[in-house]
Amino acid sequence: MNKLSLVKTFGxxxxxxxxxxxxxxxxxIKKRILKYIKDNPEDSETRIAWDTYSKGARNTCRRKKSYVWYAEDLATGKHYGDVTSKKLGEQIGATQDMIIFAYAQRRLTKGRYKITRKEVSSGSRSSRPQKFNxxxxxxxxGDVLVAGTALALANMIGxxxxxxxVHRKKxxxxxxxxKITREKIKKAQ
Incomplete structure (x- = not known):
């Protein structure tokens, strides 16, 4: 196997x-590598190796989707939220399976909790869980719109x-x- 075909494999x-x-x-050293490739256009092996490495590294770094889970107590109007369905279940006295089933079937958990989830995008400002609903x-x-961030709520109402x-503060x-309000998301004890 010649060197040119070898650099086309990730290894x-x-x-x-x-x-x-x-x-x-x-x-x-990405900048150094790119500068080397730019300064040495005759070195096609390094250019191809860098392209192969970049594609391979990108493909192995696919992020798993992550969600923020929310539960709304329809009896009291309280809202709960956490980054995992298990922790949310602990807050409201339900199992992880109950939370996931209720979300998938669009049913109430324990006859009173409406379960929703929001995907946390990789381009979000922070990887920390939201502090407020x-x-x-x-x-x-009389409808109530709920979002994990002020920006998401703003997008919902245009x-x-x-x-x-500003309207919440004033x-x-x-x-x-x-009428704009926010509520601190309660953490599991």
């Missing part, structure tokens, strides 16, 4: 890059994040329609 690419740059910390109560229809935050009605 061969890693070996070639390690021999060329004397390290396995490729993400840390944001609510927009429609004073005309306004800006800043307006949502306790004013937004667009003569929405």
């Amino acid at each position: 061969g690419a890693v070996t070639h890059l390690e021999e060329t740059f004397k390290t396995l910390e490729f993400p840390k 944001w609510f927009a109560e429609d004073t005309i229809t 306004t800006s994040e800043a307006r949502v935050v 306790e004013k009605i937004l667009d003569e329609r929405y």
Whole structure:
């Protein structure tokens, strides 16, 4: 097998890059590698090895989807939330299986908790769980919109994040329609 076809495999690419740059910390020296490739266009093996490594590293780093789970107590109006269905279940006295089943079947858990979940995107501002649930109560229809962030709530009602935050702080009605509130998400003890 010649060297050019070897660098087209992930293992061969890693070996070639390690021999060329004397390290396995490729993400840390990415700029150096790209500068080398730009300055040495005749070195096609290194360019191909870097492309192969980049594609392989990207494919092995696929993120698992993560969610923030919410439970709304329809009897009292309280809201609970956590990053795992198991921890949410502990807060409301249910098992993880009960939480997941109730969410999938769109049924109430323990006859009173409505279960929802929100996907946490990788592009979110923070990987920490949300501290607050944001609510927009429609004073005309009585509907309540719930979101994990002010931005998400703003997107739901078609306004800006800043307006949502300001109207909540000043306790004013937004667009003569929405009463904005937020509630701290209770953590499991």
